[in-house]
Amino acid sequence: MNKNINKISVIIITKNEAENIRACLESVTWADEIVVVDSGSTDATVKICQELGAKVHVHDWPGFGMQKNRALSYATHAWVFSIDADERVTPELQAQLINAMESESKDGFYVPRLSQFCGKFIRHSGWYPDYVLRLFKKSAGRFSDDMVHERVILKGSAGRLSSPLLHYSYLDEADVRRKTEQYARAGAMQMLKKGKTATLADAPLRAAWAFIRTYIMRLGLLDGIAGFNIARMNFRTTYLKYRQLRALCSTAH
Incomplete structure (x- = not known):
């Protein structure tokens, strides 16, 4: 055994x-x-x-x-x-x-x-x-x-x-900023690796949806100011990810 x-x-x-x-x-x-x-x-x-x-x-x-x-x-x-x-x-x-x-x-x-x-x-x-x-x-x-x-x-x-x-x-605001940039960069690289592309409209539209989904649909408003800040973080992460993906696609071509 x-x-x-x-x-x-x-x-x-x-x-x-x-x-x-x-x-x-x-x-x-x-x-x-x-x-x-x-x-x-x-x-x-x-x-x-x-x-x-x-x-x-x-x-x-x-x-x-x-x-x-x-x-x-x-x-x-x-x-x-x-x-x-x-x-x-x-x-x-x-x-x-x-x-x-x-x-x-x-x-x-x-x-x-x-x-x-x-x-x-x-x-x-x-x-x-x-x-x-x-x-x-x-x-x-x-x-x-x-x-x-x-x-x-x-x-x-x-x-x-x-x-x-x-x-x-997320320990504090500095940690939020650092991880937001880290995850956005890694996410963009991963999407590029999978053959994804991004238009000029993707960054603002998808970021807005990320905020609405987190704060409204997933009841982030019940978490108070922390819920608002999480929704704002998701907005920024999504915006940066698609903006960086578009830049990477432009460089690749």
Whole structure:
């Protein structure tokens, strides 16, 4: 009998996450193995990971999906839990994850994610429950090769857990601006790679729709000023993404 059948590897990708990574790792110290793939941190990220017993591997940056597949390749146990540096596993979720690995009928499990925006946990705006597939059998799953917004591709059936994974996604306005530009740039590159194009009207029209969808249709107004700011962020991210895509298409031709 395989002794690793109910053991779990936690995988994390990092770059300059010194402010986040300690709390993240401390929330998963119960795991049998922690694997970190770092893409050239210049802060104390790698040192902190090593201090807390993680197995650290350093690689270049090919995009989110491919980097997570690298981390997955280093995992040595039957079950894998993927977590980001700005996420935390609560004791309640820990208990559910451990219990879920006893399942003989499921190959993976979705976890609800409760995200924080500038100090406030968000329960509308399309952000909650935000089920993400994070626990899965290594033999049954891999990540898509998307540069951003990667997902787990599972061969088999998946269940759902009820305790949320806490996500400290946007710490302050500076973090919002940085991530907006990062995701817009990566999104434009990904769309270009897939052969997408953009017209002059795409940026303003799609950005306006992103705001309306977030604030009105997904009830962002119930999140107060935070909901308005999330809708505004989605407007800006969408606008920049399509403007950059149009510029990239022009350069390519």
